[in-house]
Amino acid sequence: MSDRKDLSGKFIKVSEPEPHVLLVELSRGPVNAFHEPFWREFGRVFDDISNDPSVRAVVLASSLPKLFSGGLDFGGLSSLGTFDKDPGRKALQIREHIAQFQDSIAAPERCPVPVIAAIHGVAYGLAIDIMSACDVRYAAENARFSVKEVDIGLAADIGTLARLPKITGNQSFVRELAFTGRDFSAAEALQMGLISKIVAGSRDQVVAAALQTAKLIASKSPIAVLGTKRVLLHARDNTVQSNLEYVATWNSAMLQSSDTPSALKGAMEKKSATFPNLGKPPTAKL
Structure with missing residues (x-):
């Protein structure tokens, strides 16, 4: 520690x-x-x-x-x-x-x-x-x-x-x-x-x-975890349809991350994937 x-x-x-x-x-x-x-x-x-x-x-x-x-x-x-x-x-x-x-x-x-x-x-x-x-x-x-x-x-x-x-x-x-x-x-x-x-x-x-x-x-993809938290917070305060539109927009960018193919490769090979740190993350409110 x-x-x-x-x-x-x-x-x-x-x-x-x-x-x-x-x-x-x-x-x-x-x-x-x-x-x-x-x-x-x-x-x-x-x-x-x-x-x-x-x-x-x-x-x-x-x-x-x-x-x-x-x-x-x-x-x-x-x-x-x-x-x-x-x-x-x-x-x-x-x-x-x-x-x-x-x-x-x-x-x-x-x-x-x-x-x-x-x-x-x-x-x-x-x-x-x-x-x-x-x-x-x-x-x-x-x-x-x-x-x-x-x-x-x-x-x-x-x-x-x-x-x-x-x-x-x-x-x-x-x-x-x-x-x-x-x-x-x-x-x-x-x-x-x-x-x-x-x-x-x-x-x-x-x-x-x-x-x-x-x-x-x-141990998970930091891109995936960050996105999951943001989408869940948005879902809490918005309608289902609004949240579906929000996550579609979010993932249209995040699916381009290298984390997705790394995670898929790790799953197929039954090995733990490693992921780079995030850049400076956003702190703005939703």
Whole structure:
């Protein structure tokens, strides 16, 4: 495992445990509570990863042995008192602040390579926003979740309410959790479709499982994986016909890549194909 100090920050550690695979670890003790410097660094780290053409898969985890994240650092809410006293101007400033927060937490979603969340212990509030912006979600059997914002007088506004209904397809379950703020288990998270796997054990075991999947993804054509992520994101927010037109246009270019004949040759010869790194990948939103 090699450190990637060029990508790490004060609150986030980045390492490369496998070729082309990054492990991004939230590392702000004692509970990975997010204040403004933390969430801005989170967005910056993922945007920097997006511009590294050697990266093909990312695992997002916590370096803390007992939990993933306690959510929002309530002390950070005091900054709202520094905004303009005029209600209209204050509202505009708060709205811009929220939009910047949303943009930072959405960074895993706009990252061109798959991001796998490996969750253990507590994952409350903002942790659900973060998970929802990832592509794949694994949880240790000891994971506990909560859409906690209602308990502090807020409607969740950083992505949970926008993404979770589309991830799970269960409006009733999502609304129950968002209205009550109650804890739910890894088993319930699997039942509702928030996660795709429960891993026996805690942090080390779920991170190992996520890294194994990331290693497999990294062995595939990076052109194919990048395209698959983009087409799936487009499909989520558009009609079937619109998505068919989108992927036809996308593949009219990407089928000209050398990755396709390399993959076909490898399949016919029953050998693992090797693929060159991407060029500097796009980071623009769809």
